[in-house]
Amino acid sequence: MKPAAVTKKPSLETDKALAFATGGKRGMKNKAKSVQVSGLVPEDDVRLTANIRKDLHLKLKIAAAESRTTIGEIIEALVARHLDKDMPAIVEAIEQARDARA
Numbered sequence: 001m002k003p004a005a006v007t008k009k010p011s012l013e014t015d016k017a018l019a020f021a022t023g024g025k026r027g028m029k030n031k032a033k034s035v036q037v038s039g040l041v042p043e044d045d046v047r048l049t050a051n052i053r054k055d056l057h058l059k060l061k062i063a064a065a066e067s068r069t070t071i072g073e074i075i076e077a078l079v080a081r082h083l084d085k086d087m088p089a090i091v092e093a094i095e096q097a098r099d100a101r102a
Contacts (some may be wrong), residue, residue, distance in 0.1 A: 041047050052060075060071045067074070082090060 060074060064071045064074055
């Protein structure tokens with residue numbers, strides 16, 4: 001009778017596994033590639049959150065779709081145009097709105 005074949009229990013070489021998992025350099029993290037991902041703020045821009053009425057939001061969405069642009073670009077253009085020429089009127093409208101709420 002032949003002796004049974006001896007099988008060796010597999011083992012994990014932790015140094016090799018760690019080197020593989022860390023990209024070949026033990027203790028160093030993989031650096032993320034610079035990829036533009038939706039939702040990130042473009043350089044030299046800031047994120048703005050504002051509450052507006054539903055009807056105005058719908059109008060903005062429709063205008064953006066029709067002009068093949070974004071709501072953000074429309075708002076930016078409107079703000080730039082109106083702040084440049086109508087600042088006194090804007091301040092007055094804000095004050096009137098505050099008075100009406102009070």
